[in-house]
Amino acid sequence: xxxxxxxxxxxxxxxxxxxxxxxxxxxxxxxxxxxxxxxxxxxxxxxxxxxxxxxxxxxxxxxxxxxxxxxxxxxxxxxxxxxxxxxxxxxxxxxxxxxxxxxxxxxxxxxxxxxxxxxxxxxxxxxxxxxxxxxxxxxxxxxxxxxxxxxxxxxxxxxxxxxxxxxxxxxxxxxxxxxxxxxxxxxxxxxxxxxxxxxxxx
Amino acid sequence: xxxxxxxxxxxxxxxxxxxxxxxxxxxxxxxxxxxxxxxxxxxxxxxxxxxxxxxxxxxxxxxxxxxxxxxxxxxxxxxxxxxxxxxxxxxxxxxxxxxxxxxxxxxxxxxxxxxxxxxxxxxxxxxxxxxxxxxxxxxxxxxxxxxxxxxxxxxxxxxxxxxxxxxxxxxxxxxxxxxxxxxxxxxxxxxxxxxxxxxxxxxxxxxxxxxxxxxxxxxxxxxxxxxxxxxxxxxxxxxxxxxxxxxxxxxxxxxxxxxxxxxxxxxxxxxxxxxxxxxxxxxxxxxxxxxxxxxxxxxxxxxxxxxxxxxxxxxxxxxxxxxxxxxxxxxxxxxxxxxxxxxxxxxxxxxxxxxxxxxxxxxxxxxxxxxxxxxxxxxxxxxxxxxxxxxxxxxxxxxxxxxxxxxxxxx
Numbered sequence: 001x002x003x004x005x006x007x008x009x010x011x012x013x014x015x016x017x018x019x020x021x022x023x024x025x026x027x028x029x030x031x032x033x034x035x036x037x038x039x040x041x042x043x044x045x046x047x048x049x050x051x052x053x054x055x056x057x058x059x060x061x062x063x064x065x066x067x068x069x070x071x072x073x074x075x076x077x078x079x080x081x082x083x084x085x086x087x088x089x090x091x092x093x094x095x096x097x098x099x100x101x102x103x104x105x106x107x108x109x110x111x112x113x114x115x116x117x118x119x120x121x122x123x124x125x126x127x128x129x130x131x132x133x134x135x136x137x138x139x140x141x142x143x144x145x146x147x148x149x150x151x152x153x154x155x156x157x158x159x160x161x162x163x164x165x166x167x168x169x170x171x172x173x174x175x176x177x178x179x180x181x182x183x184x185x186x187x188x189x190x191x192x193x194x195x196x197x198x199x200x201x202x
Numbered sequence: 203x204x205x206x207x208x209x210x211x212x213x214x215x216x217x218x219x220x221x222x223x224x225x226x227x228x229x230x231x232x233x234x235x236x237x238x239x240x241x242x243x244x245x246x247x248x249x250x251x252x253x254x255x256x257x258x259x260x261x262x263x264x265x266x267x268x269x270x271x272x273x274x275x276x277x278x279x280x281x282x283x284x285x286x287x288x289x290x291x292x293x294x295x296x297x298x299x300x301x302x303x304x305x306x307x308x309x310x311x312x313x314x315x316x317x318x319x320x321x322x323x324x325x326x327x328x329x330x331x332x333x334x335x336x337x338x339x340x341x342x343x344x345x346x347x348x349x350x351x352x353x354x355x356x357x358x359x360x361x362x363x364x365x366x367x368x369x370x371x372x373x374x375x376x377x378x379x380x381x382x383x384x385x386x387x388x389x390x391x392x393x394x395x396x397x398x399x400x401x402x403x404x405x406x407x408x409x410x411x412x413x414x415x416x417x418x419x420x421x422x423x424x425x426x427x428x429x430x431x432x433x434x435x436x437x438x439x440x441x442x443x444x445x446x447x448x449x450x451x452x453x454x455x456x457x458x459x460x461x462x463x464x465x466x467x468x469x470x471x472x473x474x475x476x477x478x479x480x481x482x483x484x485x486x487x488x489x490x491x492x493x494x495x496x497x498x499x500x501x502x503x504x505x506x507x508x509x510x511x512x513x514x515x516x517x518x519x520x521x522x523x524x525x526x527x528x529x530x531x532x533x534x535x536x537x538x539x540x541x542x543x544x545x546x547x548x549x550x551x552x553x554x555x556x557x558x559x560x561x562x563x564x565x566x567x568x569x570x571x572x573x574x575x576x577x578x579x580x581x582x583x584x585x586x587x588x589x590x591x592x593x594x595x596x597x598x599x600x601x602x603x604x605x606x607x608x609x610x611x612x613x
Contacts (some may be wrong), residue, residue, distance in 0.1 A: 006214065006217050032287070032343055032344075033287070033289070055320040055321060055322045055326065056322045059325045059329040059330075060329075062329040062330060062333065063325070067329060067333055067335075068362075070336075071332075071335060071358055071362055074339050074340075074343070075339075075355070075358045075359070078354070
């Protein structure tokens with residue numbers, strides 16, 4: 001019998017799950033079901049991270065996107081729902097617009113992914129054995145986020161060793177951006193006191 | 203384990219067999235654990251309410267009661283409300299159970315006995331346990347019943363809130379250990395019980411109680427079982443569930459109870475390292491051969507399971523002693539007490555380890571702390587009449603013990 005490469009098998013399985021449920025999110029009309037499909041899709045993406053040996057990123061994906069964002073999403077749907085099962089109908093114009101945007105993004109991402117020479121022909125058994133011997137840890141990534149590219153310290157070229165400030169600036173920009181969004185959300189969602197309503201009560 | 207099977211069968215089959223063995227063992231921990239805990243819950247509640255609990259099924263103490271319950275549940279009709287969202291209603295119990303089971307993937311039962319050695323084990327378990335709430339929310343929503351929906355909404359609000367202080371509490375032992383790897387955190391606490399992290403400083407001692415409160419709330423147990431408050435909501439989120447689907451929800455609940463207690467046992471109570479280093483006295487370490495190491499690990503596993511079970515029994519004791527809180531009291535407990543307390547303990551633990559380092563667990567070679575005391579005991583025993591067992595115990599030297607690396611089970 002043909003030997004099975006479990007790594008490839010699980011990669012295909014998780015990718016298939018992620019893609020199928022992502023399509024289901026788009027096609028479904030019930031909001032809570034959409035959220036459920038999104039859980040499965042994001043969970044499968046987390047599985048892909050675990051498969052790549054990026055445990056921290058995978059757990060992060062589960063905790064923030066699946067465990068945090070989606071719980072709040074479902075919670076919001078349940079709080080605001082008017083009827084028992086709300087369904088959303090998408091109009092034809094929205095479909096075209098969404099397909100156009102998604103198509104542009106896809107057209108951008110696929111050439112970008114395939115243009116990296118280092119990402120080609122990696123799934124050989126020798127390479128995978130090497131991955132198993134030297135599992136990647138989250139430490140270099142975390143150090144990169146707080147401003148030190150420890151993975152670049154061994155770089156021979158002095159020019160490339162410069163500019164190793166890491167990802168501190170983008171990280172901070174994203175954090176401040178999130179803070180702005182939070183403040184904005186709190187402003188929009190605050191209880192608006194209506195003078196008229198109070199007068200009516202009196 | 204896959205490497206072992208690889209000697210006999212083709213490589214792809216070896217991985218499959220190893221995965222199946224792990225999955226089978228973990229599934230049984232949850233399933234058999236649930237059976238035992240449901241029986242224990244009945245006995246504990248019986249004792250607390252001054253009655254006997256089950257006495258007849260299976261002879262003494264009614265120890266087969268859970269099995270009888272199981273057979274009853276299997277034979278029950280599987281009903282579903284007419285207005286239910288059929289797909290989500292069916293899927294919900296399995297989502298809960300999957301999340302609860304996944305937590306066991308990264309939970310080490312003994313030194314290196316872990317199905318999936320992830321270097322961010324604590325984080326993985328917290329992330330996966332947070333997903334259990336989906337089963338409850340989706341089940342409550344899909345039932346198309348107002349009681350279920352109320353229960354699910356309470357659960358969502360409660361679990362999302364309590365994840366914050368629980369995460370803060372878990373960070374404290376992680377901070378002291380400097381590790382997210384549960385196996386290494388467990389190894390650091392080897393030896394006498396004074397090495398347990400809960401006795402590291404007074405702040406972490408207080409942190410444990412906050413952690414346990416939040417853990418009880420996050421696994422939806424009384425006094426925080428608002429989601430199934432039977433005095434107000436019929437049965438909360440599982441009002442419309444019956445038979446086996448209902449029992450799967452309960453398997454998930456008992457599974458997560460054991461998982462959070464096990465996490466507490468590793469983070470605060472030394473994991474598989476007993477109050478006394480008995481396995482080292484007996485020489486049951488990996489240096490004295492594979493069999494001795496295996497036996498030592500097995501005793502460690504029993505120790506760990508015992509500690510986690512104690513945690514579960516403690517939860518039962520709390521459940522049958524305290525009255526259920528109101529939803530506003532639950533939120534108040536979380537936001538006004540647990541979260542600030544956890545934050546203060548966290549900052550305090552940071553300051554404590556900075557200004558009063560004392561015994562730094564990180565600089566201590568694994569398990570070395572008790573060695574002097576243990577060597578004294580071994581020397582005292584060497585002079586006595588019984589060289590047989592104790593001489594074997596004296597063999598592993600300090601250096602060899604420090605060198606010993608955990609045997610990590612292949613995923």
